[in-house]
Amino acid sequence: DIQMTQSPSSLSVSLGDNVTFTCEASENIYGFLAWYQQKLGKAPKLLIYGATNLEDGVPTRFSGSGSWTNYSLTISSLEPEDIATYYCQNNHVYPLTFGSGTKLEIK
Amino acid sequence: EVQLVESGGGLVQPGRSLKLSCAASGFTFSNYYMAWVRQAPKKGLEWVATISTSGSRTYYPDSVKGRFTISRDNAKSSLYLQMNSLKSEDTATYYCARHYSSYIYYFDYWGQGVMVTVSS
Numbered sequence: 520d521i522q523m524t525q526s527p528s529s530l531s532v533s534l535g536d537n538v539t540f541t542c543e544a545s546e547n548i549y550g551f552l553a554w555y556q557q558k559l560g561k562a563p564k565l566l567i568y569g570a571t572n573l574e575d576g577v578p579t580r581f582s583g584s585g586s587w588t589n590y591s592l593t594i595s596s597l598e599p600e601d602i603a604t605y606y607c608q609n610n611h612v613y614p615l616t617f618g619s620g621t622k623l624e625i626k
Numbered sequence: 627e628v629q630l631v632e633s634g635g636g637l638v639q640p641g642r643s644l645k646l647s648c649a650a651s652g653f654t655f656s657n658y659y660m661a662w663v664r665q666a667p668k669k670g671l672e673w674v675a676t677i678s679t680s681g682s683r684t685y686y687p688d689s690v691k692g693r694f695t696i697s698r699d700n701a702k703s704s705l706y707l708q709m710n711s712l713k714s715e716d717t718a719t720y721y722c723a724r725h726y727s728s729y730i731y732y733f734d735y736w737g738q739g740v741m742v743t744v745s746s
Contacts, residue, residue: 520687551730551731551732553732553733555671555733557671561738562721562736562737562738562739563663563671563721563733563736564736565732565733565734565735568726568730568732568734574734606670606671608671608732608733610730610731610732611731613676613685613731614673614685614686614687614688615661615673615676615731616673617670617671617672617673618670619670620670620671
């Protein structure tokens with residue numbers, strides 16, 4: 520199974536910050552990487568697919584990058600509504616696996 | 627508007643069974659692979675099962691293989707998850723999710739989730 524390792528597990532941030540967090544796959548997933556945002560008590564929401572493609576309706580302050588085993592999600596100029604937990608997902612092969620999440624908190 | 631609405635959750639004793647349902651609307655259900663994803667309390671996301679458009683192919687992680695069965699009724703636009711031999715570690719919120727396509731395995735729409743508690 521492909522293991523997905525996210526870091527950091529939590530991040531204390533200020534509004535307006537630029538934030539980047541990472542996701543490392545245990546083997547090459549060829550860019551088949553998705554990012555989800557989950558707000559407290561809500562279902563996950565797709566943000567990024569194919570490592571770099573922004574889902575329709577997602578603000579352009581979100582961007583994804585990476586290849587092979589290393590991927591990152593960047594939020595430019597953090598807004599209050601971005602406070603959430605972010606998960607990456609291997610969607611290259613079954614079993615589909617998620618990272619353990621990065622939780623954003625306000626300083 | 628795509629909508630996925632789960633039902634059937636609740637409290638169940640270890641070793642017993644439970645069947646979850648997901649009612650889909652706003653899209654042609656029969657054209658999409660569908661899945662269940664769960665989240666234990668204060669934990670991360672875990673993919674539980676996927677089913678092909680016709681129902682002929684199903685996929686599971688080892689953690690539920692042999693105990694859980696995913697199925698669908700395209701005429702009713704409904705997805706199901708039969709859970710047998712439940713364990714305390716199956717306690718979670720279960721989400722119904724739509725695969726983007728048959729060969730691209732991310733989830734573009736999610737239901738609101740249904741809670742399953744396995745406890746005596």
